[in-house]
Amino acid sequence: MDGLDILKKDWQKDNTAYPKHSYNEIYKMILKKSSSIVKWIFIISLLEFVFWTLISFFLKDTKSMQRFEQFDADTILIPLAIIGYVVLAYFFYIFFRNYRTISATDNAKVLMENILKTRRAVKQYVGFNLIYLVIATVVVLFIEFDQDQQLINQAQQASANGDVFKFYATIIITTAIFLAIAIGLLLLFYWLVYGILLGRLNKNYTELKKLEV
Amino acid sequence: MNKELEHSFVELLEKHQNIAHKVCRLYTNNLDAHNDLFQEITIQLWKAYPKFRGDAKFSTWMYRVGLNTAITLYRKNKRRVNTQDFDAVQFKIKAEDYDDTEEEQLKLLYKAVHQLNDIEKALVFLYLEDKNYREISETMGISEVNARVKMNRIKTKLRTILNP
Numbered sequence: 383m384d385g386l387d388i389l390k391k392d393w394q395k396d397n398t399a400y401p402k403h404s405y406n407e408i409y410k411m412i413l414k415k416s417s418s419i420v421k422w423i424f425i426i427s428l429l430e431f432v433f434w435t436l437i438s439f440f441l442k443d444t445k446s447m448q449r450f451e452q453f454d455a456d457t458i459l460i461p462l463a464i465i466g467y468v469v470l471a472y473f474f475y476i477f478f479r480n481y482r483t484i485s486a487t488d489n490a491k492v493l494m495e496n497i498l499k500t501r502r503a504v505k506q507y508v509g510f511n512l513i514y515l516v517i518a519t520v521v522v523l524f525i526e527f528d529q530d531q532q533l534i535n536q537a538q539q540a541s542a543n544g545d546v547f548k549f550y551a552t553i554i555i556t557t558a559i560f561l562a563i564a565i566g567l568l569l570l571f572y573w574l575v576y577g578i579l580l581g582r583l584n585k586n587y588t589e590l591k592k593l594e595v
Numbered sequence: 596m597n598k599e600l601e602h603s604f605v606e607l608l609e610k611h612q613n614i615a616h617k618v619c620r621l622y623t624n625n626l627d628a629h630n631d632l633f634q635e636i637t638i639q640l641w642k643a644y645p646k647f648r649g650d651a652k653f654s655t656w657m658y659r660v661g662l663n664t665a666i667t668l669y670r671k672n673k674r675r676v677n678t679q680d681f682d683a684v685q686f687k688i689k690a691e692d693y694d695d696t697e698e699e700q701l702k703l704l705y706k707a708v709h710q711l712n713d714i715e716k717a718l719v720f721l722y723l724e725d726k727n728y729r730e731i732s733e734t735m736g737i738s739e740v741n742a743r744v745k746m747n748r749i750k751t752k753l754r755t756i757l758n759p
Contacts, residue, residue, distance in 0.1 A: 384750055384753070384754055385704050385707070385750070385753040385754055385756075385757045386704075386719070386722065386723075386749070386750050386753055388700060388701070388704060389701070389704045389705070389708070389723060389753075390722065390723050390725070392701055393617075393723040393724075394723075394725065396613075398620070400612075400613055400616035400617075400620070401616065401629075401630070401633075402612070403609070403612055403633075404609070405605055405606070405609050408605045408608050408609055408612070408637060409601070409605050411633075411634050411637040411638065412601065412604070412605065412637060412638065412641040414634060414638060415638075416635065416638040416639065416642070417635065417670055418635060418638075418639065418664070418668040418669065418670065419667070419668060419669075419670050420668060422670065485643065485646075486639045486640075486642070486643050486659075486660045486663045486664065486668060487643050487646065487647075487656065487659055487660060487663075488663075488736075489659070489733060489734055489735060489736035490662060490663055490666055490667065490714075490717065490734065490735045490736050491735065491736025491737065492736055493663050493667055493668075494667055497667065579670075582671070582713070583667055585712075585713075586666055586667065586712075586713050586714055589712060589713070589714045590714055590735065590736070590737060593714075593737050593741045593742075593744075593745050594737065594738070594741060
Protein backbone atom coordinates (compact mmCIF):
# COMPACT_ATOMS: atom_id res chain seq x y z
CA MET A 383 0.00 0.00 0.00
CA ASP A 384 1.55 3.28 -0.95
CA GLY A 385 1.71 6.36 1.22
CA LEU A 386 -1.26 8.13 -0.21
CA ASP A 387 -3.52 5.14 0.30
CA ILE A 388 -2.49 4.84 3.93
CA LEU A 389 -3.37 8.48 4.24
CA LYS A 390 -6.66 8.00 2.45
CA LYS A 391 -7.65 5.19 4.79
CA ASP A 392 -7.03 7.46 7.74
CA TRP A 393 -8.71 10.43 6.10
CA GLN A 394 -11.82 8.42 5.32
CA LYS A 395 -12.10 7.21 8.90
CA ASP A 396 -12.98 10.78 9.68
CA ASN A 397 -12.01 10.59 13.30
CA THR A 398 -10.38 13.96 13.35
CA ALA A 399 -11.75 16.42 15.83
CA TYR A 400 -12.47 19.40 13.60
CA PRO A 401 -13.85 22.57 15.11
CA LYS A 402 -17.62 22.55 14.99
CA HIS A 403 -19.28 25.87 14.30
CA SER A 404 -22.83 26.39 15.45
CA TYR A 405 -25.64 27.81 13.33
CA ASN A 406 -25.19 31.23 14.96
CA GLU A 407 -21.44 31.26 14.45
CA ILE A 408 -21.84 30.51 10.75
CA TYR A 409 -24.57 33.10 10.49
CA LYS A 410 -22.22 35.73 11.93
CA MET A 411 -19.55 34.69 9.44
CA ILE A 412 -21.68 35.38 6.39
CA LEU A 413 -22.19 38.94 7.58
CA LYS A 414 -18.47 39.62 7.61
CA LYS A 415 -16.60 41.20 4.72
CA SER A 416 -14.48 39.20 2.34
CA SER A 417 -10.77 39.88 2.13
CA SER A 418 -10.20 37.98 -1.10
CA ILE A 419 -7.65 39.10 -3.66
CA VAL A 420 -10.48 39.79 -6.11
CA LYS A 421 -11.76 42.50 -3.82
CA TRP A 422 -8.30 44.02 -3.54
CA ILE A 423 -7.73 43.85 -7.27
CA PHE A 424 -11.05 45.59 -7.80
CA ILE A 425 -10.26 48.39 -5.33
CA ILE A 426 -6.73 48.95 -6.61
CA SER A 427 -7.86 48.89 -10.24
CA LEU A 428 -10.53 51.50 -9.56
CA LEU A 429 -7.93 53.64 -7.80
CA GLU A 430 -5.71 53.35 -10.86
CA PHE A 431 -8.46 54.56 -13.17
CA VAL A 432 -9.19 57.43 -10.78
CA PHE A 433 -5.49 58.24 -10.43
CA TRP A 434 -4.92 58.58 -14.17
CA THR A 435 -8.09 60.59 -14.70
CA LEU A 436 -7.13 62.96 -11.89
CA ILE A 437 -3.63 63.34 -13.29
CA SER A 438 -5.01 64.53 -16.61
CA PHE A 439 -7.32 67.02 -14.83
CA PHE A 440 -4.57 68.39 -12.62
CA LEU A 441 -2.25 68.84 -15.57
CA LYS A 442 -4.91 70.88 -17.31
CA ASP A 443 -5.20 73.27 -14.38
CA THR A 444 -1.55 74.07 -13.95
CA LYS A 445 -0.32 77.56 -14.82
CA SER A 446 1.91 76.39 -17.61
CA MET A 447 -0.97 74.51 -19.20
CA GLN A 448 -3.17 77.61 -19.06
CA ARG A 449 -0.44 79.58 -20.76
CA PHE A 450 -0.13 76.74 -23.18
CA GLU A 451 -3.76 77.01 -24.19
CA GLN A 452 -3.09 80.38 -25.74
CA PHE A 453 -1.00 78.67 -28.37
CA ASP A 454 -2.48 77.55 -31.58
CA ALA A 455 -2.37 73.86 -30.81
CA ASP A 456 -6.00 72.77 -30.60
CA THR A 457 -5.71 70.62 -33.69
CA ILE A 458 -3.26 68.44 -31.83
CA LEU A 459 -4.40 68.73 -28.22
CA ILE A 460 -8.10 68.11 -28.73
CA PRO A 461 -7.66 64.82 -30.60
CA LEU A 462 -5.08 63.79 -27.99
CA ALA A 463 -7.58 64.47 -25.20
CA ILE A 464 -10.37 62.65 -27.04
CA ILE A 465 -8.16 59.64 -27.61
CA GLY A 466 -7.38 59.67 -23.89
CA TYR A 467 -11.06 59.54 -22.89
CA VAL A 468 -12.04 56.98 -25.51
CA VAL A 469 -9.25 54.69 -24.39
CA LEU A 470 -10.22 55.16 -20.74
CA ALA A 471 -13.83 54.26 -21.53
CA TYR A 472 -12.74 51.24 -23.55
CA PHE A 473 -10.46 49.79 -20.90
CA PHE A 474 -12.95 50.54 -18.14
CA TYR A 475 -15.60 48.62 -20.03
CA ILE A 476 -13.27 45.67 -20.64
CA PHE A 477 -12.21 45.71 -17.00
CA PHE A 478 -15.79 45.63 -15.78
CA ARG A 479 -16.87 42.99 -18.22
CA ASN A 480 -14.01 40.72 -17.17
CA TYR A 481 -14.53 41.46 -13.50
CA ARG A 482 -18.11 40.29 -13.74
CA THR A 483 -17.07 36.93 -15.14
CA ILE A 484 -15.04 36.09 -12.03
CA SER A 485 -16.89 33.36 -10.19
CA ALA A 486 -15.73 31.09 -7.39
CA THR A 487 -17.82 28.29 -8.88
CA ASP A 488 -15.76 28.01 -12.05
CA ASN A 489 -13.04 25.41 -12.21
CA ALA A 490 -9.68 26.43 -10.75
CA LYS A 491 -8.07 27.18 -14.09
CA VAL A 492 -10.90 29.28 -15.49
CA LEU A 493 -11.14 31.24 -12.25
CA MET A 494 -7.44 32.07 -12.38
CA GLU A 495 -7.66 33.01 -16.05
CA ASN A 496 -10.58 35.36 -15.44
CA ILE A 497 -8.78 37.11 -12.61
CA LEU A 498 -5.64 37.51 -14.70
CA LYS A 499 -7.72 38.77 -17.62
CA THR A 500 -9.31 41.43 -15.43
CA ARG A 501 -5.88 42.53 -14.35
CA ARG A 502 -4.61 42.54 -17.90
CA ALA A 503 -7.12 45.23 -18.91
CA VAL A 504 -5.83 47.52 -16.17
CA LYS A 505 -2.22 46.68 -16.99
CA GLN A 506 -2.77 47.56 -20.63
CA TYR A 507 -4.43 50.78 -19.61
CA VAL A 508 -1.45 51.71 -17.48
CA GLY A 509 0.87 50.81 -20.33
CA PHE A 510 -1.17 53.02 -22.62
CA ASN A 511 -0.92 55.87 -20.14
CA LEU A 512 2.84 55.59 -19.89
CA ILE A 513 3.17 55.71 -23.67
CA TYR A 514 0.63 58.53 -23.78
CA LEU A 515 2.68 60.42 -21.19
CA VAL A 516 5.79 60.15 -23.34
CA ILE A 517 4.00 61.14 -26.56
CA ALA A 518 2.19 64.07 -24.89
CA THR A 519 5.47 65.34 -23.43
CA VAL A 520 7.15 65.21 -26.81
CA VAL A 521 4.21 66.94 -28.50
CA VAL A 522 4.09 69.65 -25.84
CA LEU A 523 7.82 70.18 -26.18
CA PHE A 524 7.51 70.61 -29.95
CA ILE A 525 4.69 73.10 -29.60
CA GLU A 526 6.67 75.04 -27.01
CA PHE A 527 9.67 75.28 -29.28
CA ASP A 528 7.44 76.25 -32.13
CA GLN A 529 5.23 78.85 -30.46
CA ASP A 530 6.43 79.89 -27.00
CA GLN A 531 7.95 83.32 -27.60
CA GLN A 532 9.98 83.19 -24.41
CA LEU A 533 11.51 79.89 -25.39
CA ILE A 534 12.10 81.00 -28.95
CA ASN A 535 13.94 84.07 -27.67
CA GLN A 536 16.07 81.90 -25.40
CA ALA A 537 16.85 79.62 -28.31
CA GLN A 538 17.86 82.55 -30.49
CA GLN A 539 19.99 83.90 -27.67
CA ALA A 540 21.70 80.55 -27.29
CA SER A 541 22.15 80.33 -31.01
CA ALA A 542 23.79 83.77 -31.05
CA ASN A 543 26.18 82.61 -28.31
CA GLY A 544 26.94 79.44 -30.22
CA ASP A 545 25.35 77.31 -27.44
CA VAL A 546 22.39 76.07 -29.42
CA PHE A 547 23.29 72.41 -29.05
CA LYS A 548 23.80 72.75 -25.30
CA PHE A 549 20.50 74.60 -24.99
CA TYR A 550 18.43 71.90 -26.68
CA ALA A 551 20.37 69.09 -25.10
CA THR A 552 19.72 70.46 -21.59
CA ILE A 553 15.98 70.68 -22.17
CA ILE A 554 15.71 67.28 -23.80
CA ILE A 555 17.86 65.53 -21.21
CA THR A 556 16.03 67.18 -18.30
CA THR A 557 12.69 66.10 -19.76
CA ALA A 558 13.96 62.59 -20.39
CA ILE A 559 15.27 62.28 -16.83
CA PHE A 560 12.00 63.55 -15.41
CA LEU A 561 10.02 61.06 -17.51
CA ALA A 562 12.33 58.20 -16.62
CA ILE A 563 12.02 58.91 -12.89
CA ALA A 564 8.24 59.22 -13.09
CA ILE A 565 7.89 56.00 -15.09
CA GLY A 566 10.43 54.22 -12.90
CA LEU A 567 8.53 55.09 -9.72
CA LEU A 568 5.23 53.98 -11.23
CA LEU A 569 6.69 50.69 -12.40
CA LEU A 570 8.27 50.08 -9.00
CA PHE A 571 4.90 50.68 -7.39
CA TYR A 572 3.21 48.20 -9.72
CA TRP A 573 5.89 45.64 -9.26
CA LEU A 574 5.52 45.82 -5.49
CA VAL A 575 1.73 45.90 -5.32
CA TYR A 576 1.11 43.18 -7.86
CA GLY A 577 4.08 41.15 -6.79
CA ILE A 578 2.50 40.91 -3.35
CA LEU A 579 -1.05 40.53 -4.59
CA LEU A 580 -0.66 38.27 -7.58
CA GLY A 581 2.55 36.39 -6.84
CA ARG A 582 0.83 33.32 -5.51
CA LEU A 583 -1.84 33.35 -8.21
CA ASN A 584 0.75 33.55 -10.96
CA LYS A 585 2.72 30.72 -9.40
CA ASN A 586 -0.31 28.46 -9.15
CA TYR A 587 -1.47 29.32 -12.65
CA THR A 588 1.94 28.45 -14.04
CA GLU A 589 1.83 25.19 -12.12
CA LEU A 590 -1.56 24.31 -13.65
CA LYS A 591 -0.38 25.27 -17.13
CA LYS A 592 2.67 23.10 -16.67
CA LEU A 593 0.40 20.08 -16.27
CA GLU A 594 -0.96 20.66 -19.74
CA VAL A 595 2.35 20.35 -21.50
CA MET B 596 -36.78 35.84 0.69
CA ASN B 597 -33.32 36.89 1.73
CA LYS B 598 -33.90 35.51 5.23
CA GLU B 599 -35.02 32.21 3.76
CA LEU B 600 -31.91 32.07 1.61
CA GLU B 601 -29.72 32.84 4.60
CA HIS B 602 -31.43 30.21 6.67
CA SER B 603 -31.17 27.45 4.07
CA PHE B 604 -27.53 28.32 3.42
CA VAL B 605 -26.44 28.40 7.04
CA GLU B 606 -28.23 25.15 7.71
CA LEU B 607 -26.56 23.42 4.76
CA LEU B 608 -23.15 24.74 5.66
CA GLU B 609 -23.53 23.77 9.29
CA LYS B 610 -24.24 20.25 8.13
CA HIS B 611 -21.42 20.07 5.59
CA GLN B 612 -18.84 22.24 7.37
CA ASN B 613 -16.34 19.41 7.63
CA ILE B 614 -15.55 19.75 3.93
CA ALA B 615 -14.38 23.31 4.52
CA HIS B 616 -12.47 22.25 7.63
CA LYS B 617 -10.72 19.56 5.64
CA VAL B 618 -9.65 22.09 3.02
CA CYS B 619 -8.35 24.34 5.79
CA ARG B 620 -6.53 21.40 7.33
CA LEU B 621 -4.44 20.92 4.20
CA TYR B 622 -3.81 24.57 3.43
CA THR B 623 -3.05 26.04 6.83
CA ASN B 624 -0.85 25.03 9.69
CA ASN B 625 -2.20 26.74 12.73
CA LEU B 626 -5.60 27.30 14.23
CA ASP B 627 -5.73 31.06 13.55
CA ALA B 628 -5.02 30.59 9.85
CA HIS B 629 -7.47 27.68 9.79
CA ASN B 630 -10.25 29.88 11.15
CA ASP B 631 -9.33 32.70 8.79
CA LEU B 632 -9.54 30.49 5.75
CA PHE B 633 -12.75 28.90 6.99
CA GLN B 634 -14.25 32.36 7.33
CA GLU B 635 -13.27 33.31 3.78
CA ILE B 636 -14.60 30.04 2.35
CA THR B 637 -17.88 30.70 4.14
CA ILE B 638 -18.12 34.18 2.61
CA GLN B 639 -17.29 32.91 -0.87
CA LEU B 640 -19.85 30.12 -0.57
CA TRP B 641 -22.47 32.59 0.60
CA LYS B 642 -21.69 35.01 -2.24
CA ALA B 643 -22.04 32.22 -4.77
CA TYR B 644 -25.07 30.64 -3.12
CA PRO B 645 -27.79 32.58 -5.00
CA LYS B 646 -26.48 30.94 -8.17
CA PHE B 647 -26.31 27.50 -6.59
CA ARG B 648 -28.75 25.21 -8.27
CA GLY B 649 -30.13 22.28 -6.40
CA ASP B 650 -29.22 19.90 -9.22
CA ALA B 651 -25.61 20.02 -8.15
CA LYS B 652 -24.94 18.45 -4.79
CA PHE B 653 -24.16 21.04 -2.14
CA SER B 654 -21.10 19.06 -1.08
CA THR B 655 -19.74 18.80 -4.64
CA TRP B 656 -20.29 22.49 -5.10
CA MET B 657 -18.49 23.13 -1.81
CA TYR B 658 -15.38 21.27 -2.95
CA ARG B 659 -15.03 23.62 -5.86
CA VAL B 660 -15.62 26.89 -4.03
CA GLY B 661 -13.57 25.73 -1.05
CA LEU B 662 -10.55 24.79 -3.15
CA ASN B 663 -10.83 27.91 -5.29
CA THR B 664 -10.79 30.01 -2.16
CA ALA B 665 -7.78 28.19 -0.73
CA ILE B 666 -5.77 28.20 -3.95
CA THR B 667 -6.72 31.49 -5.55
CA LEU B 668 -8.97 33.86 -3.68
CA TYR B 669 -7.67 33.73 -0.14
CA ARG B 670 -5.06 36.28 0.72
CA LYS B 671 -2.69 34.64 3.12
CA ASN B 672 -2.33 36.57 6.29
CA LYS B 673 1.31 37.41 6.74
CA ARG B 674 1.03 38.64 10.28
CA ARG B 675 1.21 35.22 11.81
CA VAL B 676 4.55 33.53 11.93
CA ASN B 677 4.18 30.77 14.46
CA THR B 678 3.66 27.45 12.81
CA GLN B 679 2.90 24.54 14.98
CA ASP B 680 2.97 20.92 14.23
CA PHE B 681 -0.45 20.68 12.75
CA ASP B 682 -2.14 17.41 13.52
CA ALA B 683 -0.29 16.88 16.75
CA VAL B 684 -1.63 20.04 18.29
CA GLN B 685 -4.87 21.08 16.69
CA PHE B 686 -6.69 18.00 15.64
CA LYS B 687 -5.27 15.28 17.75
CA ILE B 688 -5.80 12.00 16.02
CA LYS B 689 -7.57 9.76 18.43
CA ALA B 690 -4.61 7.70 19.38
CA GLU B 691 -6.24 4.47 20.52
CA ASP B 692 -6.90 3.42 16.93
CA TYR B 693 -3.26 3.37 15.99
CA ASP B 694 -0.12 1.64 16.99
CA ASP B 695 3.04 3.69 17.28
CA THR B 696 4.55 2.99 13.89
CA GLU B 697 1.31 3.66 12.10
CA GLU B 698 0.85 6.91 13.91
CA GLU B 699 4.42 7.90 13.20
CA GLN B 700 3.93 7.08 9.53
CA LEU B 701 0.74 9.11 9.35
CA LYS B 702 2.39 12.08 10.97
CA LEU B 703 5.15 11.89 8.39
CA LEU B 704 2.61 11.65 5.59
CA TYR B 705 0.60 14.63 6.74
CA LYS B 706 3.80 16.58 7.09
CA ALA B 707 4.81 15.57 3.58
CA VAL B 708 1.45 16.60 2.15
CA HIS B 709 1.88 19.97 3.80
CA GLN B 710 5.10 20.43 1.87
CA LEU B 711 3.37 20.00 -1.51
CA ASN B 712 2.45 23.07 -3.52
CA ASP B 713 -1.09 24.49 -3.66
CA ILE B 714 -2.10 22.64 -6.83
CA GLU B 715 -0.70 19.32 -5.67
CA LYS B 716 -2.53 19.72 -2.37
CA ALA B 717 -5.80 20.25 -4.26
CA LEU B 718 -5.31 17.03 -6.21
CA VAL B 719 -4.40 15.12 -3.05
CA PHE B 720 -7.42 16.55 -1.27
CA LEU B 721 -9.80 15.39 -3.98
CA TYR B 722 -8.12 12.02 -4.07
CA LEU B 723 -8.42 11.63 -0.31
CA GLU B 724 -12.08 12.57 -0.61
CA ASP B 725 -12.43 9.63 -3.00
CA LYS B 726 -13.23 11.72 -6.04
CA ASN B 727 -12.64 10.04 -9.39
CA TYR B 728 -10.37 11.47 -12.05
CA ARG B 729 -13.23 12.95 -14.00
CA GLU B 730 -14.32 14.97 -10.98
CA ILE B 731 -10.73 15.95 -10.23
CA SER B 732 -10.21 17.12 -13.79
CA GLU B 733 -13.48 19.07 -13.80
CA THR B 734 -12.70 20.81 -10.52
CA MET B 735 -9.19 21.79 -11.54
CA GLY B 736 -9.80 22.53 -15.22
CA ILE B 737 -7.19 20.07 -16.49
CA SER B 738 -7.63 16.94 -18.57
CA GLU B 739 -8.24 13.57 -16.96
CA VAL B 740 -5.02 12.19 -18.37
CA ASN B 741 -3.01 15.05 -16.92
CA ALA B 742 -4.73 14.64 -13.57
CA ARG B 743 -3.73 10.97 -13.55
CA VAL B 744 -0.13 11.69 -14.53
CA LYS B 745 0.16 14.35 -11.87
CA MET B 746 -1.34 12.08 -9.19
CA ASN B 747 1.20 9.40 -9.99
CA ARG B 748 4.00 11.90 -9.68
CA ILE B 749 2.68 13.03 -6.32
CA LYS B 750 2.48 9.41 -5.15
CA THR B 751 6.10 8.89 -6.14
CA LYS B 752 7.06 12.09 -4.39
CA LEU B 753 5.35 10.99 -1.18
CA ARG B 754 6.90 7.54 -1.42
CA THR B 755 10.37 9.03 -1.56
CA ILE B 756 9.60 11.24 1.38
CA LEU B 757 8.55 8.19 3.38
CA ASN B 758 11.37 5.90 2.27
CA PRO B 759 14.33 8.10 1.58
